[in-house]
Amino acid sequence: MAGWEDIRAEVLARIRARIWPLGALIPGEEALALEFGVARATVNRALSELARAGVLERKRKAGTRVAALPVRKAMLDIPVIRAEIEARGEVYGLRLLRLEVGRPPVPVLARLGQDVGEMMHLRTLHLASGRGFVVEDRWLNRAVLPDPMPDFAAISANEWLVAQVSFAMGDISFAAESAAGWEAEA
Amino acid sequence: MAGWEDIRAEVLARIRARIWPLGALIPGEEALALEFGVARATVNRALSELARAGVLERKRKAGTRVAALPVRKAMLDIPVIRAEIEARGEVYGLRLLRLEVGRPPVPVLARLGQDVGEMMHLRTLHLASGRGFVVEDRWLNRAVLPDPMPDFAAISANEWLVAQVSFAMGDISFAAESAAGWEAEA
DNA sequence: ATGTTTATTATGTCTATACAAAACAGCCTG
DNA sequence: CAGGCTGTTTTGTATAGACATAATAAACAT
Numbered sequence: 001m002a003g004w005e006d007i008r009a010e011v012l013a014r015i016r017a018r019i020w021p022l023g024a025l026i027p028g029e030e031a032l033a034l035e036f037g038v039a040r041a042t043v044n045r046a047l048s049e050l051a052r053a054g055v056l057e058r059k060r061k062a063g064t065r066v067a068a069l070p071v072r073k074a075m076l077d078i079p080v081i082r083a084e085i086e087a088r089g090e091v092y093g094l095r096l097l098r099l100e101v102g103r104p105p106v107p108v109l110a111r112l113g114q115d116v117g118e119m120m121h122l123r124t125l126h127l128a129s130g131r132g133f134v135v136e137d138r139w140l141n142r143a144v145l146p147d148p149m150p151d152f153a154a155i156s157a158n159e160w161l162v163a164q165v166s167f168a169m170g171d172i173s174f175a176a177e178s179a180a181g182w183e184a185e186a
Numbered sequence: 187m188a189g190w191e192d193i194r195a196e197v198l199a200r201i202r203a204r205i206w207p208l209g210a211l212i213p214g215e216e217a218l219a220l221e222f223g224v225a226r227a228t229v230n231r232a233l234s235e236l237a238r239a240g241v242l243e244r245k246r247k248a249g250t251r252v253a254a255l256p257v258r259k260a261m262l263d264i265p266v267i268r269a270e271i272e273a274r275g276e277v278y279g280l281r282l283l284r285l286e287v288g289r290p291p292v293p294v295l296a297r298l299g300q301d302v303g304e305m306m307h308l309r310t311l312h313l314a315s316g317r318g319f320v321v322e323d324r325w326l327n328r329a330v331l332p333d334p335m336p337d338f339a340a341i342s343a344n345e346w347l348v349a350q351v352s353f354a355m356g357d358i359s360f361a362a363e364s365a366a367g368w369e370a371e372a
Numbered sequence: 373a374t375g376t377t378t379a380t381t382a383t384g385t386c387t388a389t390a391c392a393a394a395a396c397a398g399c400c401t402g
Numbered sequence: 403c404a405g406g407c408t409g410t411t412t413t414g415t416a417t418a419g420a421c422a423t424a425a426t427a428a429a430c431a432t
Contacts, residue, residue, distance in 0.1 A: 003415070003416080004415075004416085028381090028382060028383085029382075029383070030382085038416080038417085039416065039417045039418065040383095040417095040418090041385095041415095041416075041417070041418085042415085042416065042417080044383075044384075044385090045415085045416095047383090048383095048384085054263075058382090058383065058384095059382085059383075059424080059425075060381085060382055060383045060384075060423065060424040060425060060426095061380085061381055061382050061383075061423095061424060061425040061426055061427095062381095062382075062383090062424090062425070062426075063381090063382060063383080064382085064383080069266050069269060069345075073261055073262065073263055074261075074262050075259055075260075075261065075262070076259065076260050076261070076262035077240075077259055080255045083255060159255075189385070189386080190385075190386085214411090214412060214413085215412075215413070216412085224386075224387085225386060225387045225388065226387095226388090226413095227385095227386070227387070227388085227415095228385085228386060228387085230413075230414075230415090231385085231386095233413090234413095234414085244412090244413065244414095245394080245395075245412085245413075246393065246394040246395060246396095246411085246412055246413045246414075247393095247394060247395040247396060247410085247411055247412050247413075248394090248395070248396080248411095248412075248413090249411090249412060249413080250412090250413080
């Protein structure tokens with residue numbers, strides 16, 4: 001009884017063993033299904049999974065080949081900061097550092113890809129047991145904010161958005177900077 | 187003709203419209219399949235996909251509920267730095283800053299979870315059109331290095347590993363620091 | 373030689389059915 | 403009442419067969 005995870009493991013093993021080298025075309029689903037003694041759908045599931053992970057590249061008619069540059073995709077957990085801190089057994093707190101209306105600077109506009117005029121600018125310091133943990137800096141479109149506005153001194157913009165917007169398809173990008181200047185003070 | 191992506195979209199819409207609020211139990215696959223006029227497998231595909239994205243939480247017997255803290259997972263592309271730089275239309279280069287054998291410091295050991303004795307320590311500076319782009323700092327287990335060792339002045343450890351190891355299941359963690367000290371000099 | 377149509381092929385998806393596995397509820401027994 | 407057995411429910415996975423779709427190759431016409 002071979003399940004799709006067994007097939008995935010076997011395929012992975014063959015890639016690692018260079019039986020199917022990087023960039024090479026591997027047999028079609030039908031052939032593999034026959035070889036492993038399973039239905040084509042099972043092979044499909046396994047190969048699709050590997051394609052999603054970036055190990056394989058699949059194209060209709062062209063077939064399936066081992067990715068030339070593998071290990072390219074991974075699941076990323078986007079933490080809700082409060083949950084993250086509480087999971088460490090620490091006490092969560094937040095401090096609203098800034099809340100004002102203004103036009104976002106050019107780099108932010110560029111990343112948004114559109115200009116909706118004045119936006120709400122929030123800067124929040126998240127605390128783990130009193131110590132500074134991370135600073136959240138966020139620009140919100142005022143047009144989508146409800147009236148009255150949520151109390152961002154009690155719930156972080158991150159968490160409020162997550163609860164309201166619930167889910168979005170799209171790109172997420174992030175950048176890291178270390179604390180400097182006003183952040184270090186805080 | 188409803189495909190699984192349509193089902194996914196419909197479910198997502200209902201979550202956003204609060205027809206199924208955060209944390210609520212939604213109907214079983216069979217019921218949804220009946221309502222949408224598709225096979226259960228199609229509903230299963232859609233719901234599984236949403237569960238993978240972190241929007242839903244599914245448990246056998248317990249059923250499917252809307253995640254209390256959604257938007258938690260996303261696909262992360264792990265760039266091969268060379269490809270990343272070349273995709274920007276810049277010229278790639280690398281400079282080997284350090285190559286030596288030694289025992290890793292405690293924080294590194296802690297993250298590895300095991301101690302394999304002396305390890306190979308590499309520090310590589312990746313250049314985009316001559317400018318410093320990113321510094322790679324890596325500890326390799328000497329036991330798994332081939333003899334002769336690859337020429338790390340020509341190919342980065344990152345890329346060599348990716349090509350050799352090909353694929354790994356496991357956790358990936360990363361940390362960011364800004365340039366300071368010797369890195370700034372470089 | 374060039375552009376267009378037509379076949380071919382491999383993956384993508386859907387259906388219906390079946391059984392497996394997890395998780396919980398309730399019952400029975402000591 | 404603790405502990406274990408037994409069912410029931412819901413998701414998870416497998417199957418065979420079918421059709422859809424994308425992408426290429428071959429045939430054809432201009």
